[in-house]
Amino acid sequence: MEDMTQQITRDDIIDFIYQEARMLDEGRYDEWLSLWLESGIYWMPLDYKQSDPINATSLLYEDHFMLRLRVERLNGDRTFSQKPKSRCHHVLQRPFVDIFEPNEGHFQTNTSMHYIETRLDEQILLALTVTHDLKAEDGKLQLAGKKVELLNSDAAFGNIQLLP
Amino acid sequence: MGNSDDIRALFQGYQVHRDVYISNDIYKLEMKHLFANTWVFVGHDSQTPQKGDYYTTQIGDQSVIMVRHTDDQIHVLLNRCPHKGTKIAIDRSGNTGKFFRCPYHAWSFKTDGCLLAIPLKKGYQDTGFENNQNTKRMTPVGAVKNYRGFIFARLNPEGIGFDEFFGDSLSTLDNMVDRAPQGRLEVAGPPLRYMHRCNWKMLLENQTDTCHPMVAHESSAGTAIKIYEEMGSPSPRPPAMQIIAPFMSPYEFFEGMGIRTWPNGHGHTGVNMSIHSDYDAIPGYFEAMCDAYGEEKAKAILDDNRHNTIYFPNIMAKGPLQQIRNFIPLAADKTLVESWVYRLVGAPDQLVAMSSMYNRMINAPTSIVGHDDLEMYERAQEGLGANSSDWVNLQRLYAEDEDYSTEAVENGTTERQMRNQFDAWVKFMTYDMDDTTAEQT
Numbered sequence: 001m002e003d004m005t006q007q008i009t010r011d012d013i014i015d016f017i018y019q020e021a022r023m024l025d026e027g028r029y030d031e032w033l034s035l036w037l038e039s040g041i042y043w044m045p046l047d048y049k050q051s052d053p054i055n056a057t058s059l060l061y062e063d064h065f066m067l068r069l070r071v072e073r074l075n076g077d078r079t080f081s082q083k084p085k086s087r088c089h090h091v092l093q094r095p096f097v098d099i100f101e102p103n104e105g106h107f108q109t110n111t112s113m114h115y116i117e118t119r120l121d122e123q124i125l126l127a128l129t130v131t132h133d134l135k136a137e138d139g140k141l142q143l144a145g146k147k148v149e150l151l152n153s154d155a156a157f158g159n160i161q162l163l164p
Numbered sequence: 165m166g167n168s169d170d171i172r173a174l175f176q177g178y179q180v181h182r183d184v185y186i187s188n189d190i191y192k193l194e195m196k197h198l199f200a201n202t203w204v205f206v207g208h209d210s211q212t213p214q215k216g217d218y219y220t221t222q223i224g225d226q227s228v229i230m231v232r233h234t235d236d237q238i239h240v241l242l243n244r245c246p247h248k249g250t251k252i253a254i255d256r257s258g259n260t261g262k263f264f265r266c267p268y269h270a271w272s273f274k275t276d277g278c279l280l281a282i283p284l285k286k287g288y289q290d291t292g293f294e295n296n297q298n299t300k301r302m303t304p305v306g307a308v309k310n311y312r313g314f315i316f317a318r319l320n321p322e323g324i325g326f327d328e329f330f331g332d333s334l335s336t337l338d339n340m341v342d343r344a345p346q347g348r349l350e351v352a353g354p355p356l357r358y359m360h361r362c363n364w365k366m367l368l369e370n371q372t373d374t375c376h377p378m379v380a381h382e383s384s385a386g387t388a389i390k391i392y393e394e395m396g397s398p399s400p401r402p403p404a405m406q407i408i409a410p411f412m413s414p415y416e417f418f419e420g421m422g423i424r425t426w427p428n429g430h431g432h433t434g435v436n437m438s439i440h441s442d443y444d445a446i447p448g449y450f451e452a453m454c455d456a457y458g459e460e461k462a463k464a465i466l467d468d469n470r471h472n473t474i475y476f477p478n479i480m481a482k483g484p485l486q487q488i489r490n491f492i493p494l495a496a497d498k499t500l501v502e503s504w505v506y507r508l509v510g511a512p513d514q515l516v517a518m519s520s521m522y523n524r525m526i527n528a529p530t531s532i533v534g535h536d537d538l539e540m541y542e543r544a545q546e547g548l549g550a551n552s553s554d555w556v557n558l559q560r561l562y563a564e565d566e567d568y569s570t571e572a573v574e575n576g577t578t579e580r581q582m583r584n585q586f587d588a589w590v591k592f593m594t595y596d597m598d599d600t601t602a603e604q605t
Binding site: 044046047050054055056057058059060061063065066068069070072073076078079080081082154155156157158159160161 | 352353354355356357358359360361380382383384386387388390391392402403404408500503505507513516517520521523524525528529530532534535536538539540
C-alpha cells in the first residue's frame with residue numbers, strides 16, 4: 001500500500017482545523033469524537049500561561065473517556081442543562097502551521113478564534129488561542145491533542161457547556 | 165423589615181420564606197449583620213508566604229486585603245484608603261513590600277494598616293487632622309484567626325469567639341491538615357471561579373442535599389456508568405469512574421452515609437463513609453503517613469472520609485480531597501463560587517493531582533456535573549418568583565423537638581443540616597439588631 005503520509009500538505013492541515021470547528025458548530029459531536037486518537041487530551045488551562053495541567057486545577061483536561069462522556073451527555077435525554085440545547089459558533093483566523101513534519105506524521109497549528117456560545121437569552125464571547133497537535137496514520141489526520149487557551153481564563157464564568 | 169421579629173418569622177421550623185433567597189432587602193441585612201457577626205473564611209496563609217505578600221477577597225460585600233505583616237502575622241484590612249476611598253490593592257495577589265501606598269495621593273500604610281506617611285504633610289498643620297480618627301489607618305476587620313493555616317475573620321469587633329463559633333466542627337479542617345505527613349497544607353494554584361445566578365444559600369444547602377445527585381446528575385454520572393459498562397468494565401477504572409460515578413449511588417447509600425450537625429450552622433455529610441471512600445490507593449502515601457504518625461493514627465486519619473462539611477455561613481470543606489469551596493455573595497441572585505485545592509505537604513504529587521482532577525471534573529464552569537447543579541439553582545431562583553406559596557420546604561426527616569444547640573448524627577438524607585443553617589442564620593442576623601428602631605434598608 002502506498003504511503004499516503006508523504007502527501008499531506010499544509011492545506012490539508014489547515015482544512016482539518018476548519019473542519020473540526022465546523023463539526024462543533026453544527027453539533028456533529030459523534031463525528032467530532034472520531035477525529036480523536038484514543039490517547040488524545042483536550043486541555044483548557046485555568047491560569048494564564050499555566051504550565052502544569054495535572055497538579056493544579058485546569059478548566060478541562062479530558063481524556064477520551066471524558067470526551068465521550070461529554071458528547072453522550074450532550075446527546076442525552078435527561079441532560080436538563082441542555083433543555084433547550086446550547087449552540088456555538090467559531091470564527092477562525094487562518095491557522096499558523098508551526099510544526100510540519102510529514103515524515104514523522106506530526107503537525108502542530110496555532111489558531112486564534114472567537115468562540116460564541118448561546119442558550120436562551122444568554123450569549124458569551126470568548127477569545128481563544130488554540131494549539132492543535134495532529135498525527136497522520138495511514139494518510140489520515142487525527143487529533144492527538146488540543147489546547148484551548150482563553151484570553152480571560154482567570155475570569156469568573158457562568159456555564160460553558162459546549163466545546164470551545 | 166429589619167426588626168428581629170421580622171427575621172425570625174422567615175424561618176418556621178420546616179420551611180423558610182422565599183424572601184431569604186430573592187429579597188434585596190434581606191440580602192442587604194445579611195451583609196450588614198450575618199456576615200459581620202460570623203467568622204468568615206478569608207484564605208490560606210500559604211497564599212501569602214512572604215512578608216508583604218497580600219491577597220484580596222471579600223467578606224460578604226466588604227472588600228478586604230489579607231496581608232503578611234513584618235512580624236509574620238496575617239492581618240486582614242478593609243481595602244479602602246481612609247483619605248478618598250480608593251481601593252488600595254486591585255490585583256488578586258502580589259507583594260507590597262513593607263507598606264501599602266495608595267496610588268491616588270501616595271498616602272502610605274504599614275502592612276498592619278497604620279498610617280505611615282502623607283506627602284506634603286504640613287498642609288494638615290493646625291487643621292485638627294491628628295485628632296481625626298477616620299484617617300488614622302486602613303481599617304482592620306474586627307478579629308482574625310489563623311487556624312492551622314486557614315484564615316478566618318469576623319468583621320464586627322465584638323461578638324462570638326472563634327472556638328465557640330466553630331466548636332467541634334473544626335475536626336474536619338483538622339482531618340484535612342492531618343492528612344499531610346508534615347501536618348501542613350499549601351495552596352495549589354488559583355481557584356476555579358464560577359459565577360452563579362442564584363442566591364448563595366442555595367449552594368450552601370446543596371452541599372448536604374443527598375437526594376439530588378442521582379436525579380440531577382443522572383446525565384453525567386449515569387452516562388459515565390453506561391459508557392464504562394459498554395466498554396466491558398475495564399480495570400483500572402477511568403478516573404471519571406472513581407470521581408463522578410459515585411454520584412449515582414442509590415438513596416440507601418446516602419441514607420447510610422449519615423449527617424452530623426453542630427451548633428451555629430455547621431454540619432457534614434459522610435459520618436460513616438461517603439462517596440469519597442472508594443478511591444484507589446496512591447503508592448507511597450500510606451507509608452509516608454505511617455512514618456509521620458504511626459500506623460494506628462495514620463489509619464484513623466485516612467478512615468475518616470467525610471463528604472461535605474459546611475462551615476457556616478459560606479464555605480464547604482472536603483477533607484479527603486483537600487478542597488474549600490467559597491460561596492461569595494454578590495447580590496441576592498448572584499454568587500461567585502471559588503473552588504480551591506491544597507497540596508498535602510510531604511505527600512506524593514498524585515494526591516494533589518487527584519484533588520485537581522476532582523475540582524475540574526465537578527466544580528469548573530466547564531464541568532458537566534457543575535452544569536447539572538447550576539441549572540437547578542438558576543431554575544429555583546427564577547421559579548421562586550411565582551406566587552404559588554411564600555414557602556420553601558425543608559421538612560425531610562423533621563422532628564418538632566429538634567435542638568440545634570447540640571451535636572446530632574442522623575440519617576444521611578435528613579434536611580436537618582439545612583434547618584440547622586437557618587437556625588444559625590436567624591441567630592446571627594439578629595445578634596446585633598437594635599429592635600428599638602426599625603432599620604432602613
